[in-house]
Amino acid sequence: xxxxxxxxxxxxxxxxxxxxxxxxxxxxxxxxxxxxxxxxxxxxxxxxxxxxxxxxxxxxxxxxxxxxxxxxxxxxxxxxxxxxxxxxxxxxxxxxxxxxxxxxxxxxxxxxxxxxxxxxxxxxxxxxxxxxxxxxxxxxxxxxxxxxxxxxxxxxxxxxxxxxxxxxxxxxxxxxxxxxxxxxxxxxxxxxxxxxxxxxxxxxxxxxxxxxxxxxxxxxxxxxxxxxxxxxxxxxxxxxxxxxxxxxxxxxxxxxxxxxxxxxxxxxxxxxxxxxxxxxxxxxxxxxxxxxxxxxxxxxxxxxxxxxxxxxxxxxxx
Amino acid sequence: xxxxxxxxxxxxxxxxxxxxxxxxxxxxxxxxxxxxxxxxxxxxxxxxxxxxxxxxxxxxxxxxxxxxxxxxxxxxxxxxxxxxxxxxxxxxxxxxxxxxxxxxxxxxxxxxxxxxxxxxxxxxxxxxxxxxxxxxxxxxxxxxxxxxxxxxxxxxxxxxxxxxxxxxxxxxxxxxxxxxxxxxxxxxxxxxxxxxxxxxxxxxxxxxxxxxxxxxxxxxxxxxxxxxxxxxxxxxxxxxxxxxxxxxxxxxxxxxxxxxxxxxxxxxxxxxxxxxxxxxxxxxxxxxxxxxxxxxxxxxxxxxxxxxxxxxxxxxxxxxxxxxxxxxxxxxxxxxxxxxxxxxxxxxx
Numbered sequence: 001x002x003x004x005x006x007x008x009x010x011x012x013x014x015x016x017x018x019x020x021x022x023x024x025x026x027x028x029x030x031x032x033x034x035x036x037x038x039x040x041x042x043x044x045x046x047x048x049x050x051x052x053x054x055x056x057x058x059x060x061x062x063x064x065x066x067x068x069x070x071x072x073x074x075x076x077x078x079x080x081x082x083x084x085x086x087x088x089x090x091x092x093x094x095x096x097x098x099x100x101x102x103x104x105x106x107x108x109x110x111x112x113x114x115x116x117x118x119x120x121x122x123x124x125x126x127x128x129x130x131x132x133x134x135x136x137x138x139x140x141x142x143x144x145x146x147x148x149x150x151x152x153x154x155x156x157x158x159x160x161x162x163x164x165x166x167x168x169x170x171x172x173x174x175x176x177x178x179x180x181x182x183x184x185x186x187x188x189x190x191x192x193x194x195x196x197x198x199x200x201x202x203x204x205x206x207x208x209x210x211x212x213x214x215x216x217x218x219x220x221x222x223x224x225x226x227x228x229x230x231x232x233x234x235x236x237x238x239x240x241x242x243x244x245x246x247x248x249x250x251x252x253x254x255x256x257x258x259x260x261x262x263x264x265x266x267x268x269x270x271x272x273x274x275x276x277x278x279x280x281x282x283x284x285x286x287x288x289x290x291x292x293x294x295x296x297x298x299x300x301x302x303x304x305x306x307x308x309x310x311x312x313x314x315x316x317x318x
Numbered sequence: 319x320x321x322x323x324x325x326x327x328x329x330x331x332x333x334x335x336x337x338x339x340x341x342x343x344x345x346x347x348x349x350x351x352x353x354x355x356x357x358x359x360x361x362x363x364x365x366x367x368x369x370x371x372x373x374x375x376x377x378x379x380x381x382x383x384x385x386x387x388x389x390x391x392x393x394x395x396x397x398x399x400x401x402x403x404x405x406x407x408x409x410x411x412x413x414x415x416x417x418x419x420x421x422x423x424x425x426x427x428x429x430x431x432x433x434x435x436x437x438x439x440x441x442x443x444x445x446x447x448x449x450x451x452x453x454x455x456x457x458x459x460x461x462x463x464x465x466x467x468x469x470x471x472x473x474x475x476x477x478x479x480x481x482x483x484x485x486x487x488x489x490x491x492x493x494x495x496x497x498x499x500x501x502x503x504x505x506x507x508x509x510x511x512x513x514x515x516x517x518x519x520x521x522x523x524x525x526x527x528x529x530x531x532x533x534x535x536x537x538x539x540x541x542x543x544x545x546x547x548x549x550x551x552x553x554x555x556x557x558x559x560x561x562x563x564x565x566x567x568x569x570x571x572x573x574x575x576x577x578x579x580x581x582x583x584x585x586x587x588x589x590x591x592x593x594x595x596x597x598x599x600x601x602x603x604x605x606x607x608x609x610x611x612x613x614x615x616x617x618x619x620x621x622x623x624x625x626x627x628x629x630x631x632x633x634x635x636x637x638x639x640x641x642x643x644x645x646x647x648x649x650x651x652x653x654x655x656x657x658x659x660x661x662x663x664x665x666x667x
Contacts, residue, residue, distance in 0.1 A: 035422065035423070038421075041421035041422075044417065044420070044421050045417060045418060045421050047417070048414050048417070145433070145435075147435040148435060154439055158439055158443070233413075233439070234409075234410050234413060234435075234436045234439070235435050235436065235438065235439055236409075236433065236435050236436045240408075243408075282418070285418060286418070286422060289400050289402050290402065291375075291402055291403070291404065291405070291411065291415065292405060
């Protein structure tokens with residue numbers, strides 16, 4: 001019994017497990033293939049990660065409130081088309097970025113408004129906008145793709161500062177911001193509280209609707225920001241941008257230990273979840289050179305982590 | 319309390335440990351298996367690693383290319399061939415695969431770009447990292463590759479289609495009207511072929527009456543073919559020069575009961591046209607030998623990596639294909655392959 005009491009007081013169980021798994025993976029990969037741990041290579045390939053990582057930040061907050069945002073990938077498609085159309089008519093990258101962000105906020109705002117004011121379940125609302133945003137992008141662009149935004153713009157995603165990809169700095173800053181917001185501000189406490197018991201938070205006088213509106217709008221804003229990086233990385237803006245991203249992002253958040261029912265989890269876990277998935281994928285595709293295998297292994301990872309957390313949850317209730 | 323009781327009886331902690339164990343096993347297994355081709359970058363073996371990236375993995379066309387590529391790799395002996403690509407044809411996945419291979423330090427990457435702009439950045443990075451980059455099957459953005467393995471020149475394709483039509487209709491003295499059903503009016507490949515076909519047709523007694531542009535739309539292609547069949551009573555042949563307009567035109571001729579009266583020829587893969595070849599609507603299907611395309615690509619990649627192939631060369635020794643010409647930086651496979659009722663069943667793609 002002493003042992004279990006000790007366990008209960010240790011608050012970083014999820015993070016510890018993820019950390020151990022990550023280190024185990026890296027050690028194994030390093031033994032099997034020493035080239036895998038090459039720092040430069042790791043940093044270069046991390047460019048495949050940052051877009052998911054950025055989207056995972058607001059997604060963590062939303063899932064903490066017991067909500068979900070299925071529309072982020074589609075919002076990226078819509079933002080990409082807005083970017084492309086703006087660029088092709090004005091030729092200004094800066095203006096296109098601004099439009100891209102605004103469209104993202106607008107899309108997220110629509111989600112937030114429907115969820116908080118109309119009181120519709122986030123799953124339904126964002127499922128609807130998941131289809132609508134993509135459709136809007138495809139309809140407006142007629143499937144056309146916009147390209148050749150110039151060498152300078154492609155540096156946004158492809159460029160390196162001190163050997164580290166530029167989006168990594170952005171992610172670092174924003175992740176730190178989100179973590180501080182969650183742990184140090186009243187807003188962060190509301191996020192957890194809404195996930196635990198929304199009615200109670202409402203009765204205690206917190207404007208739950210406004211918190212949710214802001215969260216979904218910020219998710220939209222992040223979709224816009226991510227789109228800029230994505231468009232820069234592939235030098236192409238098309239309505240299919242971000243297809244399937246929502247599922248990868250949710251996977252990372254859940255593997256990272258955030259409860260899909262809300263109220264439990266943190267940014268650190270999400271970061272570890274992201275890294276674990278990214279490294280696992282890389283290792284699998286490097287080891288076997290079969291692209292499809294990546295999806296299978298990530299699926300197994302998700303199931304494994306859910307079982308793991310369920311086991312731990314049962315234990316905590318004891 | 320024994321350890322067994324502590325860890326075994328409590329299902330919850332058991333869960334956690336089981337899962338941890340399962341993960342370790344998963345990774346442990348991978349450690350036990352033979353390591354991938356990436357070990358070559360470690361310098362333990364002297365094998366060349368050549369990556370062949372198709373537009374889409376798992377469709378018959380590219381699988382047949384891969385067959386030829388494997389043949390070349392076996393023949394060369396010093397080549398580790400990696401054939402992998404996106405199963406959904408997503409060019410962004412192509413780009414990420416190129417980036418991954420770049421980091422692994424492979425020797426040559428041969429790309430069939432599905433969207434040249436999307437993969438251009440990754441191809442440039444690969445070149446900057448000292449990796450040789452080729453394109454095959456489809457051209458990339460300028461400056462992203464050293465050679466393009468060009469499956470067939472416009473000249474060979476255009477003339478091949480006209481020759482096939484003349485032969486199928488009964489020889490050089492045959493007279494009558496023909497039409498071309500293309501893709502979009504802006505399709506670069508199709509327009510290049512039309513530019514070759516026009517003068518080639520002028521040398522025959524066939525009369526090109528119109529060119530239709532239904533786009534990449536099957537029902538438009540069918541409707542356009544039906545229109546020309548009604549409009550030109552002396553119509554002898556239809557060229558369907560895209561993968562959509564060829565089956566569309568054949569379908570129209572078949573539906574209107576004109577099989578055998580109006581011949582259709584064009585560019586497509588054999589499996590798609592087998593039905594029409596068997597019922598006589600189509601006598602010749604023009605394409606290139608996709609197996610040879612894969613074969614030549616891998617040979618060119620190996621030559622490039624070994625320094626046997628340099629910019630400015632005008633020919634390359636290509637194994638069982640003999641010597642193949644190089645025009646500028648295009649390595650020409652050159653010959654077209656005509657599928658007829660006699661040989662179409664030998665090809666499965």
